[in-house]
Amino acid sequence: MDKKHLVIGVIGADVHAVGIRILEFAFREAGFEVTNLGVMVSQEEFIAAAIETDADAILVSSLYGHGELDVRGMREKADEAGLEDILMYVGGNIVVGKQPFAEVEKRFKKMGFDRVFAPGTPPETDIYYLKKDLGLLDQAETEADQQPKAENGGGEE
Amino acid sequence: MSNVLLIDFGSTYTKLTAVNLEQAVVLGSSTAHTTVTTDLNDGLMIAREKLKAITGDIVYEEQLACSSAAGGLRMAVSGLVPELTAEAARSAALGAGAKVVKLYSHELTNSDLAEILTIDPEIFLLTGGTDGGNRKVILYNAGRLAASGLKCPIIYAGNRAAADEAAELLRGHDLTICPNVMPKLGELNIAPVQEQIRRLFLARIVQAKGLSKIEQLISGIMMPTPQAMLKAMTLLATGTEHEAGIGDLMAIDLGGATTDIYSIADGSPTAASTIIKGLPEPYAKRTVEGDIGMRYGLSGIVDEVGIARLSELSQLDRAEFEHWCQACHDDPSLLPLQQQIQAFDFALAGMAVKIATGRHAGKLEEFYTPLGVAYAQTGKDLRNVRTIVATGGSLIYAPRLKEILTFALYDPQEPGSLRPERANFLVDRKYLLSAMGVLSEKDPNTALRIMKKELIDERSHSQKA
Ligand code: B12
Numbered sequence: 001m002d003k004k005h006l007v008i009g010v011i012g013a014d015v016h017a018v019g020i021r022i023l024e025f026a027f028r029e030a031g032f033e034v035t036n037l038g039v040m041v042s043q044e045e046f047i048a049a050a051i052e053t054d055a056d057a058i059l060v061s062s063l064y065g066h067g068e069l070d071v072r073g074m075r076e077k078a079d080e081a082g083l084e085d086i087l088m089y090v091g092g093n094i095v096v097g098k099q100p101f102a103e104v105e106k107r108f109k110k111m112g113f114d115r116v117f118a119p120g121t122p123p124e125t126d127i128y129y130l131k132k133d134l135g136l137l138d139q140a141e142t143e144a145d146q147q148p149k150a151e152n153g154g155g156e157e
Numbered sequence: 158m159s160n161v162l163l164i165d166f167g168s169t170y171t172k173l174t175a176v177n178l179e180q181a182v183v184l185g186s187s188t189a190h191t192t193v194t195t196d197l198n199d200g201l202m203i204a205r206e207k208l209k210a211i212t213g214d215i216v217y218e219e220q221l222a223c224s225s226a227a228g229g230l231r232m233a234v235s236g237l238v239p240e241l242t243a244e245a246a247r248s249a250a251l252g253a254g255a256k257v258v259k260l261y262s263h264e265l266t267n268s269d270l271a272e273i274l275t276i277d278p279e280i281f282l283l284t285g286g287t288d289g290g291n292r293k294v295i296l297y298n299a300g301r302l303a304a305s306g307l308k309c310p311i312i313y314a315g316n317r318a319a320a321d322e323a324a325e326l327l328r329g330h331d332l333t334i335c336p337n338v339m340p341k342l343g344e345l346n347i348a349p350v351q352e353q354i355r356r357l358f359l360a361r362i363v364q365a366k367g368l369s370k371i372e373q374l375i376s377g378i379m380m381p382t383p384q385a386m387l388k389a390m391t392l393l394a395t396g397t398e399h400e401a402g403i404g405d406l407m408a409i410d411l412g413g414a415t416t417d418i419y420s421i422a423d424g425s426p427t428a429a430s431t432i433i434k435g436l437p438e439p440y441a442k443r444t445v446e447g448d449i450g451m452r453y454g455l456s457g458i459v460d461e462v463g464i465a466r467l468s469e470l471s472q473l474d475r476a477e478f479e480h481w482c483q484a485c486h487d488d489p490s491l492l493p494l495q496q497q498i499q500a501f502d503f504a505l506a507g508m509a510v511k512i513a514t515g516r517h518a519g520k521l522e523e524f525y526t527p528l529g530v531a532y533a534q535t536g537k538d539l540r541n542v543r544t545i546v547a548t549g550g551s552l553i554y555a556p557r558l559k560e561i562l563t564f565a566l567y568d569p570q571e572p573g574s575l576r577p578e579r580a581n582f583l584v585d586r587k588y589l590l591s592a593m594g595v596l597s598e599k600d601p602n603t604a605l606r607i608m609k610k611e612l613i614d615e616r617s618h619s620q621k622a
Contacts, residue, residue: 005290007342013524015432015531033289035342040432040524040533048238049342053290 004134007049008059009037010092012070016063019092023059026123032130043074047081056134057087059126060113067094068107075112087133091117091126160184160215161599162208163592164201164222165382167191168229171200173208174592175215181606185211186587197226221595225382230254230358233278235261236338237285237294242315244436245338246284249314249347251443253354254384255280265298270305278309279362280354283323286316288340299323303330310357314338314350333357345437355380383443385594386410387419390546391441392593393608394421397601403609407517407539407577408546408590409510409565413489414453416446416509418517424537424575431521435535438519442537446513451505451551452489455482462508471504473497478504503557511564519575534575540567542577546612548585558584559615582615 006027010020017039024036035053037045046058058078060071071090078086090113095104105116115129131137159179165172171191175184187207191200232255236243243262250257258276261269273281281302285295295315302311303326310331313323320334336349363378379385386408396402405422420442426433448457459467459482468478481501485491493502519536545565547553555561559582567578589611596604 002289013531035287037342038432040434040531044240045434048241051238051291052241052285052339053287053342054292055290 003031003033004057004130004136005033005035005053005055006057006059006130007035007037007046007053007055008061009041009046009049010039010061010063011041011043011046012062012064012066013040014062014064014066014070015039016061016092019063020061023061023123023126026127027130030127030131043071043077046074047078047083050078050083050086051081055086057089057130058083060088060090061092062090062094063092065093065096067092071108071111071113078112087130088113089115089117089126089129091121093119159218161596162217162220163589163595164220165385165591165595166197166200166222166224166226166378167382168225168227171197171204172588172592173201173204174587174589175208175212175217176592176596176603176607178218178600178603181603181610183587183589183607183611184215186589186592187211191226219599221599222378223380223382223385223591223595224363224378225254229256229383230280230354230362230381231256231258231276231278232280232282232354233257233259233261233273233276234282235265235284235298237262237291237315240435241342242284242286242339245345245347246282246314246350248345248436248439248442249338249350250282250354251383251445252347252387252439252441253351254358254381254387254443255354256445264294265301270301273302273307274305280357281307281309281311282350282354283311283313284315284338286319286337287342288317288337290316290342292316292319292322295319296322296326299326303327310361312350312353312357331361343436345439347439355384379595379598382591383417383445385591386417386548387441387443387594388597389590389594389604389608390419390421392597392601392605393546393612397605399602400605402605403544405539405542406544406546407514407542407565407580408548409514409552409562410549411506411509411513411547411551412450412454412549413551414447414450416449416454416513418444418446418513420517420537420539420542422537422539422542424519424539426532426534427538427540428532431532431534433535434533438537442517444513444517446509446516449509449513451502451509452485452491454509455485455505458505458508458512461512467504467508470507471500473500473504477501499556502551502555503561506551506555506561507564510561511568514565514576515571515574521573521575523573536575538575540575540578543580544583545577545580546583546585546590547615548588548590550588553584553586553588558582562615583612584615585611586613587611 027034101118108116163174170188172188174186187204189200189204232250234246236246239262314335394402408419410417468475493499522533524531562582567576593604
């Protein structure tokens with residue numbers, strides 16, 4: 001089967017470069033095709049890259065606290081660009097300071113993100129949900145539903 | 158005595174340059190007017206006679222040519238996302254010396270197809286999708302082109318994974334499959350497409366343009382003229398195995414309808430903390446401003462900077478300035494023979510240079526973060542380029558050349574525009590850059606030596622002018 005394509009990057013004027021590299025390697029290791037746009041990526045760059053690479057998911061990272069502003073309107077732009085069905089995740093330190101995660105999650109989901117990841121979520125959790133959402137889990141895995149129990153992990157509805 | 162005759166078939170003139178290889182000297186040059194209606198062959202004969210009057214009757218070992226006759230190599234190009242594959246494809250075509258008549262992105266529409274048929278390009282470059290990426294759009298476009306009745310050669314340089322299917326759709330068409338211009342996101346691979354463009358130019362287009370009769374007289378038409386220019390500039394910058402070049406440079410070719418800018422420089426950020434955005438840049442880069450020129454492209458300059466700025470710069474009042482706009486509109490062959498139109502042309506040339514170099518050079522954006530300023534660069538940082546070469550009739554005969562070229566330099570008012578901070582100006586006074594580009598194929602060392610000799614420093618140029 002064809003590999004699934006992910007477009008990842010750190011949005012806005014954010015220069016935290018370490019986490020996204022780790023995700024790039026972890027996702028590739030897990031069998032995904034990964035386009036890492038690096039740091040200081042605009043919404044438009046995420047969308048353009050997803051179109052050219054025919055991506056299955058866009059993963060937006062934000063660490064410096066301005067995430068909520070930076071991602072505003074992104075889902076609408078993706079819809080406009082013909083990416084209506086694309087899976088969108090956001091994670092990192094997406095808001096300023098420590099706020100109750102359930103509320104943060106709600107706000108980002110309202111903005112059209114399919115999943116919202118809490119600070120410090122390990123890559124295995126991300127990979128689990130990616131596989132699940134992209135229909136890559138095999139029968140056994142799905143039945144056992146060995147969902148890693150990370151603190152504030154993926155956050156199901 | 159080994160003499161070579163170099164010929165540049167332009168759209169309005171045929172230009173000959175005779176060189177002696179052993180001494181690395183220009184023996185003479187001549188031009189003759191050619192128009193759409195006159196046979197290129199006639200122009201060549203007239204120019205030859207003129208040259209003979211200068212050099213005497215000499216024997217040429219070889220006669221080599223470049224051509225931008227009959228409108229140059231006209232291409233239509235399509236890609237997927239405007240800033241990505243469409244831009245990569247445009248960059249490939251321009252670097253191959255083509256004129257990109259029209260650039261499309263996403264799905265071709267009915268009116269796009271009608272327009273393509275009207276444009277009647279000589280080559281269609283079809284791109285879109287990274288390898289293994291989007292295939293829907295390029296296949297859709299291949300299907301539309303197949304059904305459109307378009308006859309010209311098509312180069313497919315998009316998503317590799319869709320190439321077979323595209324070939325199937327375009328069966329019966331003159332199709333070549335090349336490696337993807339953007340195999341991975343943000344990775345350019347334009348050399349193979351450029352090679353194919355040149356091959357098609359030589360094999361088919363030279364014939365179609367009625368140049369093949371001429372081909373029998375001369376040893377060969379080597380390449381489109383802009384590609385010859387780019388080769389000459391690259392040679393001048395980088396040198397050969399035997400002789401060093403002069404280093405990074407920028408060149409400006411200001412014409413009546415368009416302005417071409419070349420840069421031969423790596424252009425990577427000068428400060429380590431800068432993040433690069435956008436597509437990687439070709440080391441030898443050509444951009445063409447189709448709306449910026451001294452006559453046909455005059456309105457593009459006016460639109461961009463406004464009459465007020467131009468009339469101030471020319472020191473003509475607004476009515477006078479507008480009068481000359483009209484006069485040039487009515488007669489695009491108008492020459493700057495008297496004082497007012499010279500002032501008018503000075504302002505136009507200065508602003509044309511400013512606009513075109515500004516669009517060519519990279520941009521630096523500042524981001525304020527709580528930690529301080531961060532920078533993001535798109536395009537080439539040319540601030541460390543120290544040579545600017547001026548060519549084209551509108552520049553090399555311009556009385557206030559130095560002032561005009563100063564507009565190509567870094568402007569503190571526009572700190573984000575990464576033009577050269579300071580530079581020596583070299584003038585292609587004998588108009589021989591394209592000839593040297595052609596010669597570089599045969600004898601790069603001689604071509605380099607001639608350029609070093611014949612490109613005149615602006616300071617001595619002004620004294621003579
Ligand atoms: C190193 C660092 C820097 C370095 C970055 C160097 C570089 N180029 O990478 C420098 C000094 C430049 C820096 C600057 C700033 N930083 Co800083 N920085 C850090 C620090 C200490 C470590 C970040 C890191 O590399 N972590 C290691 C990686 C592996 O983890 P990670 O980035 O969290 O990513 C993992 C997960 O979060 C997750 N993940 C991340 N994104 C996503 C996205 C998705 C979709 C998913 C599924 C998962 C996921 O997966 C990753 C891999 O496991 C953190 C504190 C911390 N301990 O986290 C602060 C921190 C991120 N910085 C912070 C701040 C405020 C700043 C500054 C604004 C100013 C300042 N006070 O220093 C500037 C902003 C500059 C800018 N424009 O971006 C705050 C953010 C607070 C907030 N969000 O409310 C933090 C949390 C420190 C703090 N507690 O105050 N910083």
